[in-house]
Amino acid sequence: MKPLSFSVSVFFTFGSSVLAASPPQAKTLNGTYQGRYLDAWDQDAFLGIPYAQPPLGSLRFRWPQNINTSFDGVRxxxxxxxxxxxxxxxxxxxxxxLTLNVIRPSGKHDKLPVLVWIYGGGLYTGSTADPQYNLSGIVKVSQDMGQPIMAVSMNYRLNMYGFLQSSQLLAEGSSNAGLLDQRMALQWVQENIASLGGDPSRVVVWGESAGAQSIAYHLFSYGGRDDKLFRAAIMESGGPTGAQVQDLAYYTVPVQNLTQAVGCSAAKDQLACLREVPQDRLFAAQPSQVWNPLIDGNFLTGYPSQLMRDGQFIRVPLLIGANTDEGTSFSISGVNTETDLFNSLLSWRSYALSPPTIRKFLQLYPNDPCNEPPFDVKNCTIYPKKGQQWRRSAAIGGDMVMISGRRKMCELYTAAGQPVFSYRFDSRLWNKTAETGVQHFDNVAFSFENITGLLGPSPQYDDKLALARAVGMSYIRFVNSLDPNPSCKSHSAGDRLTSTPLPSWPKYDLNQPQNLVFNATKSFVEPDTFRKEGIAFMNTYEVSRELLS
Incomplete structure (x- = not known):
């Protein structure tokens, strides 16, 4: 298997570009790398830089290890x-x-703000090579605004490779390796980004879905110890609730099944045996188990709900939001009666919801298809192929998995004295149906500035592109000044970009909580009080523990 060649990645992610006469070089602690000049963007790209030792052989499943060697010449x-x-x-x-990528405006720079992207994918899939995650679009917005930034993305281990959980791994201190990969990449940024023209004191982390949930885990890591790896966070559709954090006993049978599948069940040291299994054989085992983070007592000293209660979290400014119809992505098909829905929720997503809690959910979320996801469908359509109570399940599921956590983080961080800017993304993709609505992940095409053409053909859908520019400009301002609103000085520079006009984005206020609603027709500010009782119940400590968060 060969690395993705740049000729392919250029076609899909960077557009046509040509070699500059002098390709850019950057000196890191380990040695000098030569990147590529992207003529179409007027940017320098440094791709595939290792930030940790290859996790091979005895390092498989271990926490990432520093690269403790240097090299001569240019790589x-x-x-x-x-x-x-x-x-x-x-x-x-x-x-x-375990590599990372750096995109910066071309030429020499000093102390540019740094935006670090962490992809989602359920901690199961994802890659910085995905064309949807090309950082050139957001960096170009910063260039056009006259507020340049540089951007970084990292690969991290996924599924069993990053989140295998066993008693041996816990005793060794190797649980949650995928999260520690992310942390080591952030440490690499602190140690090396200045040599590429960035400012290590002005790093903002940015993630969507499992990427945003990863950021939440970093915010609660080490009991809230702040090692100054970043100064703020942008969290899209993800927070402390979502992927369930099971206990170690939950993984006993899956680990046994894996060791049996690869011939390690009889080994005296099963972990050592797993590390010796050839890559192709281990991959072919393809366990169906979903591997998630574990409360290991080290990186994660408690469940987020416990750490929130005890005030053990890193305090930084937040820009955070979710999509209007998250529930169409987090719903239960085939439920036709309240009994069907009750029984499904007992095991849904492997949460530990108790019967009294589910009964309370059903009380707080009565079956009202006129006011359930997809919220833009106002004619009370049932969608019987999905189930008579599918829309009700979507209302509960979307709030449970995504929206309640967003509100909880807004309230927690505002109460802690941090500036918080909350949004609701409300613009349906041009090729999506009313039935899907504005579902999970749809905002990513806007955040990444339509790199892959998902916003629709021009000129018919230029309003989508204008909204993407508005989102990008808000992010760039936040990275630069920790405020997504334009300053008086920045108005003229930003006018070069055609973007949807946005109202002033208010800071979150516990007495008057508000969201900025991103909508291609007209963006506006709304009270963040919808489904107040249901979400408040989800966010109680007792229910949070049942949601394994």
Missing amino acids: DASNYGYSCMQYKTNFNLSEDC
Whole structure:
């Protein structure tokens, strides 16, 4: 399996570009890398830079290890590295995947703000080589605004490679390796980004879905110890609730099944045996188990709900939001009666919801298809093929998995004295139906500035592109000044971009909570009080524990 060649990645992610006469170089602590000049964007790209030792052999499943060697000469950094091992994708895969990428405006720079992207995918799939995650679009917005930033993305281990959970791994201190990959990439940024023209004191982390949930785990890591790896966070459709954090006993049978599948069940040291299994054989085992983070007592000293209660979290400014119809992505099909829905919720997503809690949910979320996801469908359509109570399940599921956590973080961080800017993304993709609504992940095409053409053909859908510019400009301002609103000085520079006009984005206020609603027709500010009782119940400590968050 070969790394993704730059000729392919250029076609899909950077557009046509040509080599500059003098390709850019950057000196890191380990040695000098030569990147590539992107003529179409007037940017420098450094791709596939290792930030940790390859997690091979005895390092498989371990926390990432520092690169403790240096090299002479100049190494190539014009190609994406391998993507981490995963299923049902077409990426070029290898366990030797711990690399990162840096995109910056071309030329010499000093102390540019740094935006670090962490992809989502359920901690199961994802890659920086995905064309949807091309950072050139957001960096170009910063260039056009006259507020330049540089951007970084990293690969991290996924599924069993990053989140295998066993008693041996816990005793060794190797649980949650995928999260520690992310942390090591952030440490690499602190140690090396200045040599590429960035400011290590002005790093903002940015993630969507499992990427945003990863950021939440970093905010609660080490009991809230702040090692100054970043100064603010942008969290799209993800927070402390979502992927369930099971206890170690939950994984006993899946680990047994894995060791049996690869011939390690009889080994005296099963972990050592797993590390010796050839890559192809381990990959072929393809366990159906969903591997998630574990409360290991080290990186994660408690469940987020426990750490919130005890005030153990890193305090930084937040820009955070979710999509209007998250529930159409987090719903239960085939439920026709309240009994069907009750029974499904007992095991849904492997949460630990108790019967009294579910009964309370059903009380707080009565069956009202006129006011349930997809919220733009006002004619009370039932969608019987999905189930008579599918829309009700979508209302509960969307709030449970995504929206309640967004509100909880807004309230927690505002109460802690941090500036918080909350949004609701409300613009349906041009090729999506009313039935799907504005579902999970749809905002990403806007955040990344329509790199892959998902916003629709021009000129018919230029309003979508204008909204994407408005989103991008808000993010760039936040990265620069920790405020997404334009300053008086920045108005004229931003006028060069055609963007949807936005109202002033208010800071979150516990007495008058508000969201900025991103809508291609007209953006506006709304009270963040919808479904108040239901979401408040979800966010109680007792229910949070049942949601394993």
